[in-house]
Amino acid sequence: MTVYASVDLGGTTVSAGLAGDDGQFIALRDIPTESYRGPKDVLARIGAMIKDLSKDTGLPAAIGMGVPGLVDVMNGVTTFLPNMPTHWKNVPAAEILSQAVGCPVYLLNDVRMATLGELKYGRGRDVDSMAFFALGTGVGGGIVIDGKLRLGSVGAAGELGHLTLLPDGPLCGCGNRGCLEALASGPALRGEAVRMMLSGHSPRLFEMVNGDVGKVTPKEIGAAAREGDTGAKEAIAHAAHWLGIAVVNVVITLHPQLVVLGGGISLLDDLLIDPVQQMIRDRVRMIPPETVRVERSSLEDLAGMHGGIALAQLGGVKP
Numbered sequence: 001m002t003v004y005a006s007v008d009l010g011g012t013t014v015s016a017g018l019a020g021d022d023g024q025f026i027a028l029r030d031i032p033t034e035s036y037r038g039p040k041d042v043l044a045r046i047g048a049m050i051k052d053l054s055k056d057t058g059l060p061a062a063i064g065m066g067v068p069g070l071v072d073v074m075n076g077v078t079t080f081l082p083n084m085p086t087h088w089k090n091v092p093a094a095e096i097l098s099q100a101v102g103c104p105v106y107l108l109n110d111v112r113m114a115t116l117g118e119l120k121y122g123r124g125r126d127v128d129s130m131a132f133f134a135l136g137t138g139v140g141g142g143i144v145i146d147g148k149l150r151l152g153s154v155g156a157a158g159e160l161g162h163l164t165l166l167p168d169g170p171l172c173g174c175g176n177r178g179c180l181e182a183l184a185s186g187p188a189l190r191g192e193a194v195r196m197m198l199s200g201h202s203p204r205l206f207e208m209v210n211g212d213v214g215k216v217t218p219k220e221i222g223a224a225a226r227e228g229d230t231g232a233k234e235a236i237a238h239a240a241h242w243l244g245i246a247v248v249n250v251v252i253t254l255h256p257q258l259v260v261l262g263g264g265i266s267l268l269d270d271l272l273i274d275p276v277q278q279m280i281r282d283r284v285r286m287i288p289p290e291t292v293r294v295e296r297s298s299l300e301d302l303a304g305m306h307g308g309i310a311l312a313q314l315g316g317v318k319p
Helices: 039-053 093-101 112-121 182-183 184-199 204-210 218-226 228-252 265-268 269-285 298-313
Strands: 002-008 013-019 025-032 063-067 070-074 077-080 104-107 130-135 139-145 146-148 256-261 293-296
Touching: 002 039, 002 112, 002 298, 013 039, 013 256, 013 298, 025 039, 025 070, 025 298, 039 063, 039 093, 063 298, 070 104, 070 269, 077 093, 093 104, 104 184, 104 298, 112 130, 112 139, 112 146, 112 256, 112 269, 112 298, 130 228, 130 265, 139 182, 139 228, 182 184, 184 204, 184 218, 184 228, 204 218, 204 228, 218 228, 218 265, 218 269, 228 256, 228 269, 256 265, 265 269, 269 293
Parallel strands: 002 063, 063 104, 130 256, 256 293
Antiparallel strands: 002 013, 013 025, 070 077, 130 139, 139 146
16 A cells, blocks of 8 residues: 655644545644744654654655645745744755655645645545635635646635735735635634623623633634524624625636635534525526535545645645
8 A cells, every 4th residue: 555644734733644545544643843943843853753653654655745825836845934933935845854754745835735635535526616715713725626726826826815805804914904814714703702792792602601702712602603692693694794705706706616614613514604605695696606515624624634645646736
């Protein structure tokens, strides 16, 4: 059996795993990123982790690695990782890791890698076109057309979290105003729920977290909404509205057969999916709205890891 490795580099944690040709994981492991040590140290520890995981299987034939930022996919170089010290500017990460492990390494943006995982091993297996929204602390995305992940000329196509929806809206981390990320990310949802709670409109949520705003998460917001909490339902409806507008714009532009919602906020499930699907029915006029499905990721937090295996199997993807 040929073995492949996947690496998902995060700001606080690095996940790695081994899988065979069928994409089923043989081994999984996490280590702290400790990004303050610098790129060379992080990559050296990733290499050591993969070697340790491979003791019983032999070294992988290839490694697919997702990183949180911009990548020169043709040359395996990170160009800008905004939440990492030094931003990993022009780091030949693929070459460094390849030398450490002794096999080819292919890089991709982490959310585009999750999109690839969903395409090959998740909901996208039976479609030719798909849009993927990763809804978490930020909002990322990826697009699939004609059965292929599309990256654009510099590998940045699919930044769906930075569609401008409200021109004079709240400031986004990217520096623009009114991006989807500023309106429907985890912090945006929590912020609206906390406002409702402190205004007295969310008594059940207040009770669930004992009034501690630091304990308000999408999980608690969803639970409170399902128990009839008006404020929690309003907060979710606010995020779902803007997500729905973004999805409608993507549908009109690309007409994907499938829209997949991933990330922690997607666990709200029907509380989020139903209003988004309704928004498509209400606002899409030039395309039969029933031809577009909206579903939650079947791979959940392993979408990126599956994408790394797919990336390794493909031998990388081209812009």
